[in-house]
Amino acid sequence: MKRRISIGLAVVLLAAVVVAIVFGSGDDDPVPGQGAQVVRGVGGSEKAAFFADARVVEVFGRHGLRVEFDSAGSRQIATTVDLAQYDFAFPSSRPAAQRIKQDKKVNKVYTPFRSPMAVATFAPIVDLLTSQGVVHKGLGEYQVLDIAKYLELTGKGTRWDQLPGNTAYPVRKNVLITTTDPRNSNSAAMYLALVSHVLNDNQVVATPEAEAKVLPAAVKLFIDQGYTQSSSEGPFEDYLAAGMGKAPLVFIYESQFLDRQLRGDGSIRPDMKLLYPQPTLLSEHTLVPLKGEGGRVGELLSTDPDLKRLAAEFGFRTDDPKAFLDLLADRKLSAPADLLSQAEVPSYETLERLLNEIAKYYR
Template sequence: MSGDTLREEQAIRRTTDHLVQVFAGTHSAEHVESVMQAAYRRFDGLPVRDFVPVMVERIARGELTARVEAPAPTESAPTEAAPTEPAPAKAGVMARMPSRKVLLPIGLGVAVVVVAAVVVVNLGKPEAPPPTPPLTVVRGVIGSEKKAFFEDPQVVRAFADKGVKVEIESAGSRQIATSVDLSRFDFAFPSSAPAGEFIQRKRKVSTKYTPFSSPMAIATFQPIADLLTKAGVVKQGPVPTFNIGRYLELVTTDTKWDQLTGNSDYRVDKNVLISTTDPRTSNSAAMYLAITSYVANGSKVVHGATAEKNVLPLVTQLFTSQGYTDNTSEGPFNEYLTVGMGPSPMVWIYEAQFVDAVTRGQIKPGMVLMYPSPTVMSKHTLVPLNASGDRVGRLLSTDSQLQRLAAEHGFRSADAADFAKVAADHQVSVATDLIDVVDIPSYDTLEHLLDSVGKSYG
C-alpha cells in the first residue's frame, strides 16, 4: 500500500469516527459506516485523489441528514362505513329538509389533489443546502518538511471551513529567504527564525507567526546506535542522545566505520558522518552548522570574525566530506525510509519528520530516533506578505483544529498536550523535556558561515 493510499484511508476512518459521533442520536454506528463506505466506493478508479475524503464526507453527511425517520403511519379509515341507524329527525324545518351530498367542482378537486401531492413530495426531499461561497485562494512557499501537513485532506477541509484554499510550493528554507521570487506568494513559511527574520527585513514586514516548532534529531538504525554506544557517542536512556562533542572527535581524526571496536554490522570503509542536506539551500543543514559550530567554539554561540574563522575548517569538513547533498530535508529522509542504512546510516532530520512517519506507518522495526546533545529548536516562522497571508498565519496559530492536526504531523504546537497525546497514541519515544537546547547564531553570522562553506564546493 502506498503512503498516499494509507493517508487517504486514515482520513476516511477519522471522518467516519467523527460522523458516528455527530449522528449518534439518529443513526447507528454501523449505518454511518455503511453510508461512508458506499460513498467512498463511488470514487474507485478515480486517478486524482487529493479531495476524495472531502467529497466522501459531503456525500455521506448529506445522505445521513436526509434520512430522517418518518412518523409511524396512523390506522386508515375503513373503505365502507358500517350501516348505522338513521338519526331521528328534528321537529320543524330541519325535519322537512331533504338530505344532500356536498360535491366539489371537478376542477377544484383535482387542484386539491395536486397541491397535496406536491406538498408530500417536497416534504420527502431534503432541503437544498445553501450555495457554498467561493474559497479565497492563498498561495504560500513552504519548507518541504511541511508539505505533508498542508496536503492532508483534514487540513484542506479545516481551511475550507474557514473559507480558505491554501496552494503551496516547497523549497529549501534558505532558498525561500534568498532566491525565491516572493512576489508570487501571499506568505513565506521557512523552517527557522533566522530565515524568517531575513525575509521580514527584505520585505519590510513587521509581523510574523510561529505556529509550531521542531527540535533537530538524527534518524538511524539500532545496530548503528549500539555501535556508537560502545564508541561513547550515544548514551542510551528513555530516548538515545548523541554527543556532538565526541562525534566531532571522530570526524577530526578521520575515523572510519570499520575502525570502530566491535563493529560487525556496518563494516564499511567510510568516515563516520551524519548525512545532511545542502548548506547552500536548506535550513536543516544550517541548524546542523549552528550546533556543530557551537560545540567547536568551546560551547559558545559563534559571534565575530575571529570565532567564525576558528570553526570554519571543521564545519566545512562536515559538509564537503559527504559528497552529494539534497536541496531539502525531504530527499535524505525518504531515502532513509526506503533504502536502509547502506548509503546513509545516520540522517539529520527534524523530529517532526520521524513522528509523522510513525503515524503513517512508515517506520520499520530497527529504525531509531536519536537527539543530538546539544540540539536547537527549529521554529517554523510564517511571514505574511499581504492580508491573505496574514489570515493563514493567524489560523495556523489560533485555530485549535489546525493546531491539533499539526501535532498529528509531528510538530510541537502551542498546546504541549496535543503532541504528547500523538506520541503516546502511536508509542513513539520522544524527548519530553528538552533541556540541552542552545541558541542559533544571528542571521548574519550564520550567513557568513554558510557562504564560506558554499564556496568550498567550487
C-alpha cells in the same frame, strides 16, 4: 406504438435522473475549498504533506480559504525565491524568517510549529556508537548523540571499519552524519549552527574570530559527504528506502520521523531509531505574512484547535505540549517532553557568512 412510447418515456426519465444527479450533487458534496479565496505560500518541504492533507484543506475551507503551498529550501526562500507571487513565506527557521521580515518590512510573524533537530539511524548503529561512548541515554526515555564525541571521530577522519569491535557496519566510509545541501536547505544550516556551537567551546558563534575558528572543521563535515540533496525530504526518503547501507546517520527534523510513525504505514521499521543531538537545536517554523490573507493563515495555524491537532498528527510541536505528548502516548509512541541541552542559533548575518564560505568549496 405502445412500445415506442415506453421507450421514449424511459429515455426522458433517464435524462431527468442524470440532470438531477449532475445538478444536485454539487450542493450535497461540495469540493473542499471550492469558492474559497486562494492564498499562496512557500515553505520547507517538510510541511508540504500537512498543507496537502484533505482534513487541513477542509478546515481552511471552513474559514473561506484555500491554501496553495509550494516547497523550497528556507535559505532559498530568504534569498532567491521571488516572493512577489506569494501571500506568505513559511521557512523552517527563525533567522530566515527574520531576514524576510526585515526585507519586506513586516510587523508581525507567527511561529505555530516547532521541531527539534534529530538524527535518524538504526539499532546496530546505536549499539555500536554506544560502545564508543558517542551515544548514551538522555534524561528521559530517549537516547542522545553526543556532538562533542562525534566531532572527535570526524576530526580524526575515523572510518566506520576503524571503530573497535565493529561487526555491525564495517564499511570503509568516514563516520559522518548525512545532511542536506548547505547552499539551499535550512536543515543543513541548523546542522552548521549546531556543530559550530560545539566547535566554539559550546558558545554561539558571534565574532569573526569564532567564525575563523570553526570553519575548517565545519567545511569538512559537509564536503566529505559528497553529493547532498537540496530538500530535507530527500535524505529522509533515502533513509526509509535504502536502509543502513547508504546513510547510517541522517540529520532530520523530529517531525519527519514522528509523522511516519503516526501514520502507521510501516515505513518506520522496528530497527529504525531516533537520536537527539546533545546539544540539539529547535527549528522554529515561522510564517511571515506578505500580503492578502497570508496573515490569516498564520493566525489560524496558531489558534484553530483543529489545525493545531492536525499539526501534532504530522509530528509538529505546537504551543500545546500536553496535547502533543498525549497524542503520542495514545498511539503508544513517545518523544522527550523537554530537551534541556539546546544550542543557540547564530544571527542570520553570521550564519550567512559561514554558509557562503562553505559554498565556495563546492565550486
